[in-house]
Amino acid sequence: MTNTTQRPIGNQVEGQSQVDERLRQAILDKKQAQIEAWSQQIEQLQQALQSVSSELRVETEKRVIELTEARDQAFAQVESLRRATQENWETLLIQTDHLLQDLATRFHEFVERSN
Numbered sequence: 001m002t003n004t005t006q007r008p009i010g011n012q013v014e015g016q017s018q019v020d021e022r023l024r025q026a027i028l029d030k031k032q033a034q035i036e037a038w039s040q041q042i043e044q045l046q047q048a049l050q051s052v053s054s055e056l057r058v059e060t061e062k063r064v065i066e067l068t069e070a071r072d073q074a075f076a077q078v079e080s081l082r083r084a085t086q087e088n089w090e091t092l093l094i095q096t097d098h099l100l101q102d103l104a105t106r107f108h109e110f111v112e113r114s115n
Contacts, residue, residue: 020086027093031078034100038071038107063110070103 045064049057077096084092 028082035075042068074099074103
């Protein structure tokens with residue numbers, strides 16, 4: 001007589017692992033999309049700098065550099081998250097969320113100052 005109770009448990013664990021990996025990939029894709037959107041905004045800002053006064057251009061370029069550096073840090077953090085093990089995934093996810101929230105705040109502040 002074979003033990004059939006272990007087969008569903010194994011399938012449940014395998015199924016949960018697949019769900020976890022899909023959720024993880026969805027989170028990574030969302031964060032990557034956020035960074036790509038900010039990259040597009042940075043490019044638009046750089047193009048817009050061509051038509052502003054030199055004084056305003058210097059200040060704006062400084063802010064754009066800060067945003068670019070923050071975006072690069074966010075990208076590196078998402079890459080760390082992508083390589084994370086199951087054990088450190090949650091910790092890195094929290095750190096990544098904080099970093100991306102900070103970047104979003106910086107973009108909003110930049111837009112508010114520019115208006």
